[in-house]
Amino acid sequence: MNLISCLKFTADPPSSLVLIEEYGRHITRIAVSALFEAIAQALNLELSGDQRSELLSESTGLIRVYRYPQSSSVEAEGEALGMEVHTDSSVISILKEDETGGLEIMKGEEWLRVKPVADTLIINLGDMMKAISDDEYKSVKHRVKKKDRTRERHSVCYFVSPQRDCVIKSSNYKPFTYSEFEAQVQADVQSLGTKVGLHRFSPKSPLFL
Ligand SMILES: O=C(O)CCC(=O)C(=O)O
Numbered sequence: 001m002n003l004i005s006c007l008k009f010t011a012d013p014p015s016s017l018v019l020i021e022e023y024g025r026h027i028t029r030i031a032v033s034a035l036f037e038a039i040a041q042a043l044n045l046e047l048s049g050d051q052r053s054e055l056l057s058e059s060t061g062l063i064r065v066y067r068y069p070q071s072s073s074v075e076a077e078g079e080a081l082g083m084e085v086h087t088d089s090s091v092i093s094i095l096k097e098d099e100t101g102g103l104e105i106m107k108g109e110e111w112l113r114v115k116p117v118a119d120t121l122i123i124n125l126g127d128m129m130k131a132i133s134d135d136e137y138k139s140v141k142h143r144v145k146k147k148d149r150t151r152e153r154h155s156v157c158y159f160v161s162p163q164r165d166c167v168i169k170s171s172n173y174k175p176f177t178y179s180e181f182e183a184q185v186q187a188d189v190q191s192l193g194t195k196v197g198l199h200r201f202s203p204k205s206p207l208f209l
């Protein structure tokens with residue numbers, strides 16, 4: 001039985017917590033030792049051990065468990081949007097979704113549906129990876145749009161993020177701490193209803209602060 005099935009059938013909340021904690025530990029290991037290591041090599045990133053642990057901090061690792069309910073309203077027919085378009089703020093995000101599907105990524109001007117594959121994790125790169133790679137890697141825009149509104153969807157997402165006071169340096173952005181970035185995202189979402197993200201820190205952007 002996979003994680004999502006286990007969580008669905010566990011009636012006992014403390015057992016769910018133990019499962020999620022254990023999942024988080026495994027995922028951190030995969031993200032840090034396998035994925036990030038390969039990316040750092042490909043990009044020739046020269047990071048000390050301390051810089052690495054600040055950037056991929058276990059203390060700021062966040063797990064979100066989602067349940068996208070069925071929708072019975074007629075207005076929502078065919079358009080049961082699950083999650084608005086966004087990029088993740090993280091360094092790396094690791095997603096486990098059930099077989100319902102609905103995740104879409106933007107490639108060029110087109111939305112591509114990600115086909116659910118059993119026992120497979122989906123790796124997404126976040127804004128912090130885009131910044132530290134000097135935009136070599138992108139943080140892809142994505143959304144959740146359930147096709148079948150009569151079915152519930154479950155997913156579990158693990159976000160690997162920097163420590164709050166970690167300074168992100170990049171040739172394309174002014175140096176900023178992760179907490180400054182998060183605060184700016186919150187402020188923009190509150191005032192504009194949308195995330196502006198890295199453009200706020202890019203001197204070339206009209207949205208630069
Ligand atoms: O539930 C999903 O499949 C996607 C979740 C997501 O993109 C997010 O939490 O940032």
Ligand SMILES: [Fe+2]
Binds near residue numbers: 086087088
């Ligand atoms: Fe996301």
